[in-house]
Amino acid sequence: MYSEQVWRFSALDTNTRWWIVIILVTLVSAWVVIFQPLTTGRGKEPFKLGLDLKGGVRVVLRAQVEKLPPDKQREWRPENMASVVDIVERRVNRLGVTESVVARQGQDRILVELPGVVNEQEALRLIQTTAQLEFWYLPSVQNERNPMARYRIEQRQEGGREINVVYDTVQQKDVDITEFLQDQKARAAEMGEQNPVVTGADLKPNCKLVYDQVGRPQVAFEFNAEGARRFGDFTRKHVGEILAIVLDNRIISAPRINEAILGGKGVIEGGFSATEAAELATLLNSGALPVPLEIIQIAKVGATLGKESVRQSLWAGVVGLGLVLLFMVGYYLLPGVLSAVALGLYTLYSLAAYKLLGVVFTVPGITAFILSIGMAVDANILIFERMKEELRSGKTLKAAIDDGFKRAFTAIFDSNVCTIITSLILFALGTGAVKGFALMLMIGVAISMFTAITVTRTMLWTLVSMGVGNNPRLFGLGRQWQTHIDIVGKKKIWFALSGAFIALGVLAWAIDGLKLGVDFAGGSELQLRFENPVTVRQVQSALAQGGFRDARVVVGENNLVFIRTKEITPEEKESIKRSLASLGNLEEQSFTQVGGIVSKEQTRKALWAIILSEVLILFYLAVRFAIGGIREGFKFGVAAVIALIHDVLVLVGAFAIMGQLRGWEVDALFVTAMLTLIGFSVHDTIVVFDRIRENLRNRTRGETFADIANKSIVQTLARSINTSLTLILVLIALLFLGSPVVKLLTIALLIGVTTGTYSSIFNAAPVVTYWEELAERRGLRGAEPRIAPAQPAEATVKRDGAPEAGVTAATGSKPRPKRRRRA
Template sequence: MLYFPRWKSFLIWVAMLGSIIVALPNALTDAQLKSLPSFLPHHKMTLGLDLQGGSYMMLKIDRAEIVKERVETYIGDIRSRLREAGVRYSGLAGSGQQVQVRITDPAQVDAAKKALNELLQPISTGTVMGTTIREATLEEPETGLLRIQLTDDGINYRLSSAIGQSTEVVRRRVDELGNTEPLITRQGTDRIAVQVPGLSDPQRLKNLLNKTAKLTFHMVDTSMSPQEAANGRPPATSQVLYGASDPTTPYLVEKQALISGENLVDAQASFNQQSNEPVVTFRFDSRGAQRFAQATQQNVGRPFAIVLDDKVISAPVIREPIVGGSGQISGSFTVQSANDLAVLLRAGALPATLTVVEERTVGPSLGADSIRAGVIAGIVASLLVIVFMLVFYGFFGVLAIIALIVNILMTIAILTMLGSTLTLPGIAGIVLTIGMAVDSNVLIYERIREEAKSGKSMIQSIDLGFNRAFGTILDANVTALIAAVVLFYLGTGPVRGFAVTHAIGIVTTIFTAFTLTNWLFAEWIKLRRPKQLPGGIRTGIFDFTGVKFMGIRRWTFTISGLVVLGSIVGFGLGGMNLGVDFKGGSVIELRAKQGDANLADLRTRLDSLGLGEVQAQNFGDANSVLVRIAAQGGGETAEQTALTKVRGALENDYEFRRVEVVGPAVSGELSQTATIGVLGALVGILVYIWFRFEWQFAVGAILATIHDVILTLGIFVVSGIEFNLTSIAAILTVVGYSLNDTVVVYDRLRENMRKFKRMPLADLIDLSINETMSRTILTMVTTLLALIALYLFGGEVIQSFTFAMIAGVVVATFSSIYIAAPILIVFKMRPESVDDASGKKAAKPADVSGGAKV
């Protein structure tokens, strides 16, 4: 493995230089990028909303609203068709997904069925395959009673069409705001995800997205006063609507629209030349202009109402025919409200109302703070790991540091090329890579040291060290990669960002550990031709020999069992401090605009809003406050209503730095997805270890991992630290780390089982743990150094994430020794004692191990 032809060396240099060139733009300002030659890459990683500020919203179309709209459409169609056919009927009404009508003359039932047959014809779904669906079926439960049932397939088709149309309308509305690089994507069957970086006014965006923007023009009914109609019974052809600016003002308008906003081709905010008030001018297409001209010609002197989403914007009198196809809408507009209305009209109407079921907003100042905290945490973690490696490995530590720097550069370069979004948990993934990447180097170095101590030459030791460490490193990293992949597919938003950076870090670690580090060793040997290990390697202080770890396995099993049972009982009785991700509600981070935050005054204001359980506490410093609002009853819109009240009460005195709002439907789905994610990762790892080892190893690894997950959850129960979506990412990473540690022990145990076929299993396990203890300690310390730096300097937002990982690393190290290994004895991997051919007991490990213990 120490021979590298020139072409391999060339490719390694190309990979390193290419990574530097691709990653370089991320360290430059926009002005510096412009000065670079055009042939060099200019693309940077996209910063997530938690780093640059902005808003993420999940919008949902209510299926019930689609059903209601379709039922009303069928009622209207049935009425018109039966009238055209001269069929007498009664009791035309809709309920749920069905419409029924009674034909009063039994002799006309067949004629009624024939008239309604057109409504039952299959409709095309518009796909390439020419698929059709039947939207409604007709049945006659009793003579003369016709019942039309809307099918689920038909409703699903209408819902899908509404989502597709709404996605485009939302995209046009967001684009009209002029924000850079908004991301609008369809999510599932009934949702749209909207991500707008750098958005400074999320409330304005919500106002634009919440409005259906169905614009219609109606004649005002002057046959009776609006007040009389509102208090009594309006004419059958008219309805009472209320004003948009003054909701107490009623208007009696005809139900039939003269013209709708579908015929608009343009709408702009401007000023009335006479009154200098903001107005909205509009222009129709040719068909709309013709219909508008005809309507105004026939109704000169009569008032007509301009209606937006069932609210009357204005009701001017038609002074003269409007034949130019254009006009203006006046009302109590501000400049911004006129602009917003023009945006809505230009973008078109939504087919149904969109409800915000999840919102995550980060202010630009908090984003800048997060970047600063992430960079500081990364620098501190790097320095700690570098110092640690230099102290304990000397020259070998220098080689590991070179590999680590290249590893980080390659990770950033790949993220840049993929166009990935870097989030704060993504930075945490890079910091974690810093801590865990040296694990591969430690495995190789300890193997080299072990071979050298057994008397082999330097070249043989290095060659065998790389060869024998390869399988262990591969198994350990693949198990961690499985957890990262599951996290990516089942996670959302920032959690996915962590999964991506962690997965890329695992892949680049394998490359730098085996290809780059191997090449560095080859170049060192070529230049220096060493005969022995270089000075400065001090890891021998962690060498263990003859320690009987399995001698206390019954005690450790008992203690672990009691702690696990206590964690389960605590979880059942007290539960965890669940964040809004899992129980719904709102989390708002505020910063006082002047001076320190007054918690007493803040709580008084919030209590007066009638929002139920509200908590307010200092967050980080004296002028920052974290407000938690319990989930509101009353459906998906209740959370947004509560947030609007809080904004109205506090926005004059406080800056809204971060807002997280999760509705009940989303929180339930996140809980389910999180559970499936952990179980899916465990199953995937079980299959892999079963494939690579024997079934006892797979069962032992999974039981040890379950032990680690339960204890980590127990730490959340005892500490009361908030358990949120990033905590799931932490647990899955602990799963990967736990398996990493366990696989290292298992791999050495499997190797020793081949060497010492007659040794009792307990002694074999003790021997294997002793030989790998130096690696276990070194890896745990380097990982903890990086995590502690992340916990202390990474900011408040991810403290629960790093706390869980710190606890998980300690628990995982314990379980790899005292849970995963002794379980093999329970499952009788090998009999407790093995006799040799002469009938004597097999030698103890100290007599047969031969080589040095590492």
């Protein structure tokens, strides 16, 4: 028996054996990454944890307006703090700190919460650095044009490194840099020149660490169009003179202009170490702070959520995924078992990728990861349903496996490309959590493609080649969703249903708007100090009893407690203190207003990213579905985008309605749900469109587009229902068993998945059909339906060499004779 199994394994083709080796190698590598630290600096924890699971450091910064020059102090307005908050947030993001909190507090303060920062002091130093880069014309410094000038730049050693000082040859002493620069500004003005010539505001955000020919670190920079023009004009007129590079009132270098610099590019030399040059590049890319910042409070804080929330989320995930696996095994039998193995590998590969990339895990992040596992089964369902179709048509098992994977691949490929397009745009234009979401989405797509197509196919081929699972009944041929409804024919009913609900939601939105949570609208923060230690759970429980269920609680060192809630009155603040009195004596430390952690700039960039990604998806689908020309393909792209807009409007409308009825709030997690919906909304739509594309290529004379569209919807109904059902099973488990923190996120995703399935079946293809019918009525098309261009006719042959019974290749005219078996 053993020798027989060895013989069967050796009978596998070379490609299958190589894939087995690759899968085993990647499996072992992923296990090593997850369970064995790869570097000595990672510590014992395998993953980075966010503020809600581990805690971190909480810092309050104050804008030192009093340190600005008198003219800048007069120009300063409280509204300028918005740009300061934005710059601090960009710096935090460029430091690689994800899932952080940056919010305005009061008139002149910024709240920063950093999870799991290795070197807190270094991070805070970089956040505080003003990074004011300026290029100063120094007409009073000795140069080859003016060798007898009053001042000269001298290099001296201080603290083990070289610094530049300005020496006054008349008074024979060093001069104060600030006073010297103001003098040079006045001298330049007398000569009709602007000083400083250009600043860091004229740079493109692409500064980077480079090395010169002898290996010394430098910072490469590039001006924007206006900066390059001014810089080029100035250097053309002042060859031989000095142009100093000044950073935060410190002369980094004072090079002589040897020739006109017209390319808009250059490097900053300053005796930097590689670390210092990289830090300077980061600061320049983030932008200069218009005002110095000082730390007025710093405290270590604990996890905002207890272990109970983590336990609830993990348990809900286990139950949800268990339901998915039970459904897959019960519905697809043997392929379902293999999909369970593939999902296990997907989980392992994903965790390894998250660890290598330093992804920060939070309770919402864990929820999203659990959901991604449910989504990863989509491709398996598409493949298995296509295999069943091929088996029902009379093909052999091996031929059905081959054709099932081959014919399902186009739908899988197109849908995942659309998701990657969205992810790339979000990653390029988004900030903070949006950028992290896009990265996780791309990782999930890449890994699910590998596990669903490569891993599952390899396992199936191995079992079939070794004589295991050769019985077609093990593939669940009798399990099928069936309907004979004329979906396309009743398209006006579906359009009316969608329009009615969208109109109702838009009306609710127009009347009272969305109920914005603290993440968007801001609110109040109450800081208390308790006499005795308290836990997050104790404080949250006491607040809930007092009617403040949505308050966010952070417990810091020295018994400090920070409570952030919607904007409250002084009377409500006293009510909170009374609710907490049962936990012991407490003392109020501060009570301030805080801004939202989702800034207007973040929202604007996310919206632009969404719009741009949908435009690109439209053009991609127009090309991919250009059967009969790009104009025909354009209809499919427009219909997919219309279906997506439908899904977004339904979700927003539902929250507008329930915001008035049940107080549902839109917060940062709602943004996550919206991005998830946008990333995956087109999947089911593309599955239907892919079948329409295939059926158009095999169109028979007399068959209308509506006939083809309706047939395609019915043929793909099982795929659409099953892919959504697996997600719904996970979401229901998360809704009833998961942490309350992600309840509204789960509800939003349930609405999104449901409406996405509805629009792919009842809206997308009917929209294309309606467009086609309009074209026919306007006489743009003849009465006789067009036949798609002939495709290369290839008869499908079984892997054992025998032709398939009753299967012919469709052409544009008549069937070609079947290929005969060679003797």
